[in-house]
Amino acid sequence: MAKHVSKKRKIKEENNRFPEHWEVDYTEQLSSAAASYAVTLQLAKAKKPYSDGDLVKKCAIEMARAFGDENMVKNFETVSLSHQTVAQRIEDMSNQVCEKLLYNVKKCRYFSLSLAEITDQTDTSQLLIFIRTVEEDFSVKEELLSLVSLHDTTKGTDIFEALQKSVSEYGGFEKCTCIATDGGRAVIGSEFGLSDLLKKSGVTCPMIHCVIHQESLCGKWVKQAEAMKVVVKVTSLICGGNKSLLNSKFHSFLEEMQSVYGDLPLDSEIRWLSAGKVLIKFFALRKEIPVFLKEQVKTDTTELEERFLSPQFLAELAFLTDTTTHLNELNLKLQSKNNTISDLFGCVNGFRRKLKLFKVGLEKGDLIHFPSCKELEKEMENFEGVNFLEFSSNVDAMVKEFDNRFTELELLKNTLMLFNNPLGSVLENQSSNIQLELCDLQADPFLAGRREIGQDFFKLIPENRFPHLRDLGLKIVSMFGSTYLCESAFSTMKSIKSQYLCSLTDEALTRSLRLALTEESVDIGPLVQKMEGPQFSH
Numbered sequence: 001m002a003k004h005v006s007k008k009r010k011i012k013e014e015n016n017r018f019p020e021h022w023e024v025d026y027t028e029q030l031s032s033a034a035a036s037y038a039v040t041l042q043l044a045k046a047k048k049p050y051s052d053g054d055l056v057k058k059c060a061i062e063m064a065r066a067f068g069d070e071n072m073v074k075n076f077e078t079v080s081l082s083h084q085t086v087a088q089r090i091e092d093m094s095n096q097v098c099e100k101l102l103y104n105v106k107k108c109r110y111f112s113l114s115l116a117e118i119t120d121q122t123d124t125s126q127l128l129i130f131i132r133t134v135e136e137d138f139s140v141k142e143e144l145l146s147l148v149s150l151h152d153t154t155k156g157t158d159i160f161e162a163l164q165k166s167v168s169e170y171g172g173f174e175k176c177t178c179i180a181t182d183g184g185r186a187v188i189g190s191e192f193g194l195s196d197l198l199k200k201s202g203v204t205c206p207m208i209h210c211v212i213h214q215e216s217l218c219g220k221w222v223k224q225a226e227a228m229k230v231v232v233k234v235t236s237l238i239c240g241g242n243k244s245l246l247n248s249k250f251h252s253f254l255e256e257m258q259s260v261y262g263d264l265p266l267d268s269e270i271r272w273l274s275a276g277k278v279l280i281k282f283f284a285l286r287k288e289i290p291v292f293l294k295e296q297v298k299t300d301t302t303e304l305e306e307r308f309l310s311p312q313f314l315a316e317l318a319f320l321t322d323t324t325t326h327l328n329e330l331n332l333k334l335q336s337k338n339n340t341i342s343d344l345f346g347c348v349n350g351f352r353r354k355l356k357l358f359k360v361g362l363e364k365g366d367l368i369h370f371p372s373c374k375e376l377e378k379e380m381e382n383f384e385g386v387n388f389l390e391f392s393s394n395v396d397a398m399v400k401e402f403d404n405r406f407t408e409l410e411l412l413k414n415t416l417m418l419f420n421n422p423l424g425s426v427l428e429n430q431s432s433n434i435q436l437e438l439c440d441l442q443a444d445p446f447l448a449g450r451r452e453i454g455q456d457f458f459k460l461i462p463e464n465r466f467p468h469l470r471d472l473g474l475k476i477v478s479m480f481g482s483t484y485l486c487e488s489a490f491s492t493m494k495s496i497k498s499q500y501l502c503s504l505t506d507e508a509l510t511r512s513l514r515l516a517l518t519e520e521s522v523d524i525g526p527l528v529q530k531m532e533g534p535q536f537s538h
Contacts, residue, residue, distance in 0.1 A: 032078040037524045040089035044515035047495040053081030094511035105170045108133035110478035116182040116486035125150040128486040134478040149506040156186045160197040180480040183209040210483040211344045218401040227316035276324035283321045318372040341481035362392040419476045434468045
């Protein structure tokens with residue numbers, strides 16, 4: 001009560017010091033501050049500049065005036081939304097989220113980390129670190145742990161020091177079950193790589209190369225295919241550079257031809273899976289493109305036009321189109337929040353089995369899983385030279401690539417299979433510390449009749465009877481298998497630190513990014529109660 005009276009006295013004293021402001025009572029002052037926090041939170045979630053606060057305030061005042069509500073106009077005028085105020089509000093809310101994160105890490109059973117080093121628009125290397133926590137009831141939370149700006153070098157030692165400092169602030173690596181990385185040289189390099197430095201410091205949890213990144217590397221051969229080189233050359237010729245006029249003509253041409261698609265997207269060298277979107281449209285427009293090249297492009301395109309008459313080129317184009325479509329489908333399954341490493345393992349293993357199915361189909365001449373190839377085969381049934389059997393060697397190469405790149409998951413295979421289906425697991429394949437528990441679990445009449453699988457099944461296992469099995473389930477659920485959150489956060493960071501806001505300090509960028517990404521609720525009430533004295537509009 002004394003504190004409440006003290007705040008009222010402070011408000012009265014401040015009102016006397018600033019006679020240009022009308023006197024507002026304590027309740028109105030709290031409401032004004034709460035409104036300021038609420039608007040700032042929305043600005044942060046929308047990744048808007050701090051200066052937009054003033055614009056929001058002006059719009060609110062004008063709306064109140066339009067409704068003829070002068071009292072509301074006065075209320076809106078008391079809300080502080082200046083650049084400086086918004087920055088302070090973001091700092092307060094970010095600190096609150098950090099406090100909640102610290103609490104979650106302390107009470108969680110296990111956690112894992114996901115990190116990736118990415119260069120922003122100002123050529124500053126940013127180390128993004130995410131944490132995935134799992135509690136005793138298997139509830140999972142994924143949050144930004146830290147954003148560290150590496151202004152000098154980006155060696156393994158720099159990443160190690162940044163990671164160690166960030167994790168130490170939240171209690172250290174004791175509960176860490178794995179660290180997922182982008183597999184960069186600074187991470188896996190020998191002697192001074194992050195992996196080796198962590199081992200030397202006593203961190204024994206496994207390092208996992210991002211499953212999504214590994215999958216992307218398995219499809220890199222698409223870029224080297226001759227047909228893909230022609231596709232890139234043609235799309236660049238029509239749509240690349242400063243060819244807006246030619247691109248516009250191409251759109252008009254496709255409209256006149258009543259084509260399925262109205263344009264061609266440019267392929268991205270960074271995100272190679274964009275090749276799949278390019279190929280789908282390119283294959284659909286394989287008849288229109290050579291006509292356009294001949295009629296509208298001034299430079300000599302005879303060689304490119306002749307390619308579209310080559311059965312070998314068209315066959316490779318069709319095969320690439322279908323293959324990248326299948327790879328895109330796999331990639332989309334892997335790109336999701338809250339995916340456990342078991343989910344990712346299942347997606348990858350499923351695709352590896354599909355590859356073997358594809359090979360058998362090609363060898364038998366069955367193109368049921370290659371719709372573009374099947375379409376081309378019907379078109380060119382009277383022409384010699386269309387033979388899809390030769391592409392079975394490409395599928396073979398992909399099978400080997402997947403086998404070589406996912407050795408880390410193979411080491412976890414028995415554990416992950418146990419997690420997915422404990423009732424059907426072979427006892428002899430499991431470690432000795434859980435074999436006896438597994439015997440009892442598989443004989444339990446209640447659990448044996450359950451249809452739940454994976455995480456949902458392990459929630460049902462009582463810890464007093466199956467401590468080791470439940471512990472294993474918690475570890476698996478806690479594990480990151482990819483750096484997907486880091487990659488998606490980079491897009492958010494680009495929006496916050498745009499070319500117009502590149503002067504943000506490292507601390508301000510971290511706070512803004514944390515609020516934009518967090519799934520924790522922000523409690524505005526306690527923040528307002530902590531404020532001392534009034535917060536006049538300025």
